[in-house]
Amino acid sequence: MSLRITVESPRQNGVVRLLDMSDAYAASLYPPQSNHMLDLASLEKPGVTFWVARIEGNIVGCCALVEAGDGTAEIKRMFVDPAARGRSVARKLMETIEATALEKRLAAIRLETGIYQPEAISLYKRFGYVEIPAFGSYQPDPLSLFMEKRPTQA
Numbered sequence: 001m002s003l004r005i006t007v008e009s010p011r012q013n014g015v016v017r018l019l020d021m022s023d024a025y026a027a028s029l030y031p032p033q034s035n036h037m038l039d040l041a042s043l044e045k046p047g048v049t050f051w052v053a054r055i056e057g058n059i060v061g062c063c064a065l066v067e068a069g070d071g072t073a074e075i076k077r078m079f080v081d082p083a084a085r086g087r088s089v090a091r092k093l094m095e096t097i098e099a100t101a102l103e104k105r106l107a108a109i110r111l112e113t114g115i116y117q118p119e120a121i122s123l124y125k126r127f128g129y130v131e132i133p134a135f136g137s138y139q140p141d142p143l144s145l146f147m148e149k150r151p152t153q154a
Contacts, residue, residue, distance in 0.1 A: 001066060001087065005096050008052040010043040010077075014059030015052060022079040029116045036112055038064065038076050051096055053080070053089045055141060060084035063093045065109070068136065075100065075111040080118070094127050101151045110135055110148045129136040 019040070026035045043050050043064055053061035060093065063078040075097060080089045088097070101109050113120050129147040134140045 002102055003053065003055050003087070003092060005051050005053045007049055010040055010050045010052075010064070012052075012059075015062055016040070018059065018062050018079050018081060019077065021081065022077065025131075026114070030114050030143050031037040034141055035113065036138070036144075038066070043077065049100060050077075051093060052063055053093055055084060055087065055089070057119070060087075063097060065097050067106075071105075071107040073104075073106050073109055074136070075109060078111075090123055094123065098127070098151060100147075103106075105116070106151060108148050108150050109116050110146065112138055115143055115145055 003020065008015075010016075011093070018039075023035075023037060026037065042048070047067040047069065048064055050064045051062060052059055059081075061080040061084065064076045065073045066076050067073045077088070078093060080093075097109065109129075110132070111124065115121075124147050127149065130147045132146050132148045134146050135148070138144070138146065
């Protein structure tokens with residue numbers, strides 16, 4: 001298996017397919033007000049690093065790191081094609097995010113995920129993320145889980 005993770009544009013068919021799958025999955029679990037997805041245009045803004053994971057050249061995963069401008073950043077649009085799960089794609093994406101956070105000397109990496117996504121929550125906890133109150137523009141939501149890791153504590 002040849003897994004490669006590179007910074008790429010989100011505006012390509014394979015990524016759009018993943019984002020659509022992610023949107024549909026989230027919509028099957030949560031009401032619209034509890035889904036906090038970034039659209040394609042937002043993923044192309046300055047301060048956003050977008051990675052694409054490929055196996056044998058095929059797009060199988062993606063994620064973004066969105067810098068807040070205050071020395072912190074948020075993980076957004078982390079998604080792995082269900083057909084590629086169990087092949088360490090999410091783990092490698094997380095390792096890439098964390099290496100970038102260290103390079104950028106970010107004080108904290110944060111994220112919001114849903115309570116009905118035990119696999120995602122487990123992944124984040126394995127990487128040392130801990131629960132925090134709602135941050136940024138998020139409002140408290142019983143269906144959301146907010147997490148943070150301070151890379152210097154790794």
